[in-house]
Every structure is written in structure tokens, then in C-alpha cells.
Amino acid sequence: MSDDPIGDALRxxxxxxxxxxxxxxxxxxxxxxNMADLPQDHRLVLTNEPHPDLREGLSAAYAECRDGQxxxxxxxxxxxxxxxxxxxxxxxxxxxxxxxxxxxxxxGAQGESP
Numbered sequence: 001m002s003d004d005p006i007g008d009a010l011r012x013x014x015x016x017x018x019x020x021x022x023x024x025x026x027x028x029x030x031x032x033x034n035m036a037d038l039p040q041d042h043r044l045v046l047t048n049e050p051h052p053d054l055r056e057g058l059s060a061a062y063a064e065c066r067d068g069q070x071x072x073x074x075x076x077x078x079x080x081x082x083x084x085x086x087x088x089x090x091x092x093x094x095x096x097x098x099x100x101x102x103x104x105x106x107x108g109a110q111g112e113s114p
Contacts (some may be wrong), residue, residue, distance in 0.1 A: 028087045029080050030068030035087055042066075043095070044088045046073075063088075 002008045021036035028035070028044055044065045051060035051074055060074035063084045073081060101107075 025079075026083050026086055028065055028068060029063045029071050029073070029076070029084050030065040032068065035083070035090060038087070038090070040094060040098075042087075043091050044084065046084060046088050 018036040022034050026035040027033060028038060028042070030044060031042075033042075042065060044063055047062045047064075048059050049062060050056075051058065051072065053074070054060060060072055061084075062070055062072055064070040073084060076084075
């Protein structure tokens with residue numbers, strides 16, 4: 001038996017959740033990394049810009065992260081659009097969490113002093 005049964009249970013739950021995310025196949029449309037394995041500082045940026053294949057005045061959505069390629073979401077599958085929305089939401093939540101932690105503790109997201 002472990003000295004930290006509550007910690008062990010939390011870690012097991014977290015691993016199970018990550019396994020479910022991996023199995024769902026939700027990946028960043030830009031870099032292709034599974035959402036369960038994205039680095040803490042991952043940042044998928046979604047933009048809406050003119051597209052060369054569309055008539056003037058119409059635009060299309062694009063997705064790009066630091067480690068990936070800029071991809072057009074024009075004509076993308078519903079699965080890809082959902083993945084882009086989920087990854088972007090996760091990134092936004094992590095950034096807000098890091099900012100709140102930094103504000104409360106006076107330390108940056110990675111534990112460095114301000």
C-alpha cells in the first residue's frame with residue numbers, strides 16, 4: 001500500500017482521462033499532436049481572413065500553432081473543426097490558469113520569479 005492513497009487515486013484518474021482523450025483522437029489541426037499530449041504552453045490561434053479561393057469580401061478560418069503549419073479550415077470536416085475548437089479552448093483555459101496562478105503567487109507559469 002502507498003503512503004499517498006489519495007494522490008495515487010488522483011493520478012490514476014488523470015491517466016484514465018488522458019487515455020480517453022488519446023483514444024478520441026482529438027488533435028491540434030496545425031501540429032497534429034494529440035490534445036492529451038500538448039505541451040502546457042501550446043497555443044492554437046484561430047483567425048478569420050480573406051481566402052484566395054473565395055470571392056472578394058468572403059473569408060475563411062485558419063488555425064496555426066507555434067510548432068505547426070498554418071492550415072485553412074475551409075471545407076474541413078466537422079471532426080477537424082471540433083478539434084480546433086477544443087484545442088483552442090484548452091489552450092485558453094491553460095493560459096488563464098497560468099495567469100491566475102502567477103497573480104496569486106507572484107511566480108510565472110513555469111515557477112520562475114517575475
